[in-house]
Amino acid sequence: MSKREKPLHSLIAGSTAGAVEAFVTYPTEFVKTRSQFSGKRESPLAIIRNTLRTKGVAGLYSGCMALVVGNSVKAGVRFISYDQFKHMLADSEGRVSAPRSLLAGLGAGMMEAVFAVTPSETIKTKLIDDAKSPNPRFRGLMHGTATIVREEGIRGIYRGLFPVMMRQGANSAIRFTTYTTLKQMVQGTMPAGQSLSSGVTFGIGAIAGLVTVYTTMPLDVIKTRMQSLEARQAYRNSFHCAYRIFTEEGLLRFWTGTTPRLARLVLSGGIVFTVYENVIKLIGGREST
Template sequence: MVFKKEKTSHSLIAGATAGAVEAFVTYPTEFVKTRSQFGGKKEGPIAIIRDTVKKHGITGLYSGCMALVVGNAMKAGVRFVSYDNFKHRLADSEGKVSTPRSLLAGLGAGMMEAIFAVTPSETIKTKLIDDAKRPNPQYRGLVHGTASIIRQEGISGIYRGLFPVMMRQGANSSVRFTTYLTLKQFVQGTARPGQPLPSAITFGIGAIAGLVTVYTTMPLDVIKTRMQSLEARAQYRNSFHCAYRIFTEEGLFRFWTGTTPRLARLVMSGGIVFTIYEKIIMVLGGREQEQK
């Protein structure tokens, strides 16, 4: 079996660039999702957009954007490099990677990106968004906000919610890979046996995988957002206490707030990230061929 293996440097550059572009293009959906997950009065996506634009203009929908752009660039770079390396380490003696091992590689990549990129950037982004809705915001942007958080809370301040982030990223990878591979094998085995799938069908399968991923992992995303909010230290002892309070005080369905904007972002992000990633890999010289 022949593996197409990206050079580590190429994978890192392509992944980081794709992640940064995707984060900027889809950020308004991330902003709306995050705002809807905070405690207090429940607001719908349209109401959040209307209120934000009225008070802060269109740029208000990009509060905390640079934190996510930087973090998403790092996340995508770490994800592609980690997945590629885990996948090849888990290959058997014949160079084949089974579906369970591929899922394990995805889980490992998700954990790596949660530790090294996602948690710090998500925490800073969440705090900036939470701060922006206050009458007198205290943070003047990414650099000032990050410095202020570290000064007030230490390094642990930007690692709030590490556990739910690791669980979310790991679950995202596992659910997405399982759904995608199952649907892909089904289509190839019935409608198009032995033939490569057209881009439209691949995009459709990816979109369905994204939909399943969003609905199954949404509770972890809500807990993550609450644990990274400005009031988290005063309200929640840990992630389990946070989940308990949400369930007992706000009801089960509160765990799925922000589903629509997250779904919109995840469906779009798949197409954007992989399209840009593949183009950059081609520009940088393509892939190495490894005969396994």
């Protein structure tokens, strides 16, 4: 008899995991985003050093609340979507093959991109871009969001929707497939009914994050450029953005920010899956099917 996550509990566990992960790993997201803007290239250490000197520790958390709120919603949508898609695609014994897990993850990624990721990441990116100026215009999440909507309309917080959908679809497909496959392999070597320890869950999640980074990095760079403050003047669309990066800055520019994103997603994968599994256990969120 297989176990299935209850939808409400899956939403609660996913949202909690997303909020915790976003806050803990935010400085790496800040550094990654700053390194991907066009203009002067800076190493991660140089960005951290300059930010601490000019803005203090608080500077490394510019735009943080946008990501915490967005990541909480995103993770909730991601897990509840993935669990539902996975249940629909599971075989009679409740197992999901790698191709079907890939499909479920792709669907979950598309859902989270539309309902959570694009608005929160567009706002976060604009806040980080604005914060690097000597006289920032935005006074925080609420003021920044209101200003963006007033000046650009709803489209202003949905810029970069296409690359975000592509990135999130690929992210979730690869991450969930890697995690589910490794989890099933490990469980296959354990006595029936025995749960994975938090350490093993963290390790499997971290490996899933590692694989995800290198395969989806170009989409992340394009997404960041399309959500920057200068995007409307610089790029006609995502394909034009990719073309300009390739012809003007070279192929390797698509992997700019890999180190801080790698640090974040390895930690993220471990934190998210570990918190999720433990919250599900705590609230008794799995039911027999």
